[in-house]
Amino acid sequence: MAFLLSLSGFAQECPNLTLPTAGATNVPVDTAISWEEVVGVTGYVVSLGTTPGGGEIVSNQPVGSVTTYNPPLGLPESTTIYVTITLFFFDQPDIICDAIPFTTRNEVNPPTCTNLNSPLDGDTGVNVGTNLSWNYAPRATGYRLTIGTAPGLGDIELNLDVGNTLSYNPPADFPAATEIFVEIVPYNENGIATGCTEESFITGSLGEPPGCTMLINPVDGQFNVALSPLLEWEPVPGATGYLLFIGRSPFENDVVDGAIFTTTSTFVFNFEPNNTYFVRIIPFNDAGQAVDCPQESFSTILGCGPFFDEETGELVVLNPEISFPDSIGICLGDIPRVVTAPDPADGYRWYRVTKSGDLLLISETATVELEETGNYIYEAYITTDDGQGSLLECASSSEFTVVASQEAQIDEFFIRQFGDFFNVETVVSGIGDYEFALAIDGPYQDSPEFNGLTEGNYTLYIRDKNGCGIVERPFRLLFPPTGFPPYFSPNGDGVNDLWNYIAPRIDPLPLRDIYIYDRYGKLLARINPNGRGWDGIYRGNPLPSSGYWYRAETFDNQVFRGYFSLVR
Structure with a gap:
C-alpha cells in the first residue's frame, strides 16, 4: 500500500x-x-x-x-x-x-446477450408505467429493443436503437393486464449478439399504482445511526405492501434483498459500524409497483470503530470483548437454567431466534432464563459519548445454541493390562456432551480412554460440558501374582498347567465369567473364575505357544481385559 x-x-x-x-x-x-x-x-x-x-x-x-x-x-x-x-x-x-x-485490449468479438433486471422475466402485476432496465452485456457499445404484445410482434417498439444505455423509458404506458414481450440485442463494431431470447412480464390490472416513499428514521444522509436501528418510512396511500432492499453498496442488496412488509417499519439487527448502507423501498398494490423510487443512504456509528485515532494513528475499537460459548445446555429436570453474562459491559440483551427467523427479545439484564432448546443471540454493549452530546452504544454479539443435556450414564467399563501398565476405557450414554478426568478438578479430556496407568486406586469423573453434573466411578488396578497371571505352560509337569484368575487375599474382584480369545478375536473358552481354569485345549486340540486375550466380567458389570502368554 x-x-x-x-x-x-x-x-x-x-x-x-x-x-x-x-x-x-x-x-x-x-x-x-x-x-x-x-x-x-x-x-x-x-x-x-x-x-x-x-x-x-x-x-x-x-x-x-x-x-x-x-x-x-x-x-x-x-x-x-x-x-x-x-x-x-x-x-x-x-x-x-x-x-x-x-x-484495455482491442475487442474483436461481438457482445454476448443480456437479460432484463427490471421488470424480471416472468414478473406479474408490473406497473403499466414501468421503465425497462437490463444488465450490461460484455463488450456491448449499444442495444436494440423490440417490444410487443405478442412474441416477435414489435407493435410497441421494433428494433429501436437506444444507444449505450441500460434503461429505456417508453413514451406511453403499457396496456394493463397484458403480457409484454421484450427482446434486447446488444451490438458493437464487430457485430450483434446472436441467439438472444425474448423475455416477458405481465402488467397489473387497471388502477392506480402507489407512489414512492422515503425514510423517516434514519433520514437520508444521516450518520451515527445505531447498529440495530428501527427502520421507518412514510406510509403511501393505496399501497398494500413494501419491498425493502438494503446493501453495503448501491449495486448489491447483500443485507436485505426484496423482503416484503405490510407495515412501515422493521428492526434490522447488527449493522457493521463505520459503514454506509444503501436503502430502496418500493411500495406496491394490485396495479403494480411504484416506479423509479430513489435510493437513500445512511451511515452507522463511527464512535465504536474500528477507526483511526488522530493522535496515535492506530486503530481503535470500543466494542466490548465477549467470550460466550457456542453452545449451552439446559439440564433435564432442572429448567429453567439461569445464565449470567461473563463479560463486563454497560448493558446486555438476549434474543431468541424464532422458527421464522425473527428475533424475540427475552432479557435486557445480565442474566437470562433459558427454558427451551434452539438458537439464541447474546449482545453486550458499552455506551460512549458520540462527540455530539449524545450517547451511543458499542455492541458486540454472539450466536449460541441451547441444547438439552443430562448427566452421563456408564454403560461399560474396560480395564486392559499391557505389561506393567493399564489402559482404562469407559462407554457412556446420554444426551449431554461429556469430558473425562481422573481428578475432580481435572484436567478433563474429551477422550474416554486413559492409558499408561500404574497399579493403585482411582476415581473416574465424567462431567457434562453443559453444566449438568459430574458422575463418579471408583476403580482399582492390580498386578499379578494375584490377579490375572501373565503366562502359563500346559506341558503336564504340574506347574502352571492351568490359567485362571488368582484372587488376592484383600479386595478380590467379584468375577462372574472369564472369556478367552485368540489374537484374531475368536472365542476359545469360557471359564468359571472359581473353577479349574483353562488347559490350553480348543475342541480337543492343544493350542500352540502364542499370545491370548481375556475378558473378565464382574457381577457389578465391570469389564477387565488383558493379555497373557501360552508357553510350551
Whole structure:
C-alpha cells in the first residue's frame, strides 16, 4: 500500500489495485475494478477517466464499503484508464489517492446477450408505467429493443436503437393486464449478439399504482445511526405492501434483498459500524409497483470503530470483548437454567431466534432464563459519548445454541493390562456432551480412554460440558501374582498347567465369567473364575505357544481385559 499524509496529520494507507494491477495491459473491457481493503475507512468513492484524476467514464461514484466496482457500461477498448479511489471518512477530510493506470485490449468479438433486471422475466402485476432496465452485456457499445404484445410482434417498439444505455423509458404506458414481450440485442463494431431470447412480464390490472416513499428514521444522509436501528418510512396511500432492499453498496442488496412488509417499519439487527448502507423501498398494490423510487443512504456509528485515532494513528475499537460459548445446555429436570453474562459491559440483551427467523427479545439484564432448546443471540454493549452530546452504544454479539443435556450414564467399563501398565476405557450414554478426568478438578479430556496407568486406586469423573453434573466411578488396578497371571505352560509337569484368575487375599474382584480369545478375536473358552481354569485345549486340540486375550466380567458389570502368554 502507498502512504499519504491526511489533512488531519497522521499517515493513512491508500490501497493498491488487485484487479487489474497497476500498469496491466490487454485488460478485457468487462473487467471489474478491485482494490485492497483499508481498515477503518467508512467507504470508497471511485472515478474512472482517460487522464490522471479524470472522471469522464465514471465520476465520483460512491460504492459503500465494498472493494469491487463494476463499471455499469464497461470500459472503452484500446484505452488507458486511470482509476482514482477516494477514502471517505466522517471524522476527518476525505483522502484522494493517486490515480492508477491500466490499458484495455482491442475487442474483436461481438457482445454476448443480456437479460432484463427490471421488470424480471416472468414478473406479474408490473406497473403499466414501468421503465425497462437490463444488465450490461460484455463488450456491448449499444442495444436494440423490440417490444410487443405478442412474441416477435414489435407493435410497441421494433428494433429501436437506444444507444449505450441500460434503461429505456417508453413514451406511453403499457396496456394493463397484458403480457409484454421484450427482446434486447446488444451490438458493437464487430457485430450483434446472436441467439438472444425474448423475455416477458405481465402488467397489473387497471388502477392506480402507489407512489414512492422515503425514510423517516434514519433520514437520508444521516450518520451515527445505531447498529440495530428501527427502520421507518412514510406510509403511501393505496399501497398494500413494501419491498425493502438494503446493501453495503448501491449495486448489491447483500443485507436485505426484496423482503416484503405490510407495515412501515422493521428492526434490522447488527449493522457493521463505520459503514454506509444503501436503502430502496418500493411500495406496491394490485396495479403494480411504484416506479423509479430513489435510493437513500445512511451511515452507522463511527464512535465504536474500528477507526483511526488522530493522535496515535492506530486503530481503535470500543466494542466490548465477549467470550460466550457456542453452545449451552439446559439440564433435564432442572429448567429453567439461569445464565449470567461473563463479560463486563454497560448493558446486555438476549434474543431468541424464532422458527421464522425473527428475533424475540427475552432479557435486557445480565442474566437470562433459558427454558427451551434452539438458537439464541447474546449482545453486550458499552455506551460512549458520540462527540455530539449524545450517547451511543458499542455492541458486540454472539450466536449460541441451547441444547438439552443430562448427566452421563456408564454403560461399560474396560480395564486392559499391557505389561506393567493399564489402559482404562469407559462407554457412556446420554444426551449431554461429556469430558473425562481422573481428578475432580481435572484436567478433563474429551477422550474416554486413559492409558499408561500404574497399579493403585482411582476415581473416574465424567462431567457434562453443559453444566449438568459430574458422575463418579471408583476403580482399582492390580498386578499379578494375584490377579490375572501373565503366562502359563500346559506341558503336564504340574506347574502352571492351568490359567485362571488368582484372587488376592484383600479386595478380590467379584468375577462372574472369564472369556478367552485368540489374537484374531475368536472365542476359545469360557471359564468359571472359581473353577479349574483353562488347559490350553480348543475342541480337543492343544493350542500352540502364542499370545491370548481375556475378558473378565464382574457381577457389578465391570469389564477387565488383558493379555497373557501360552508357553510350551
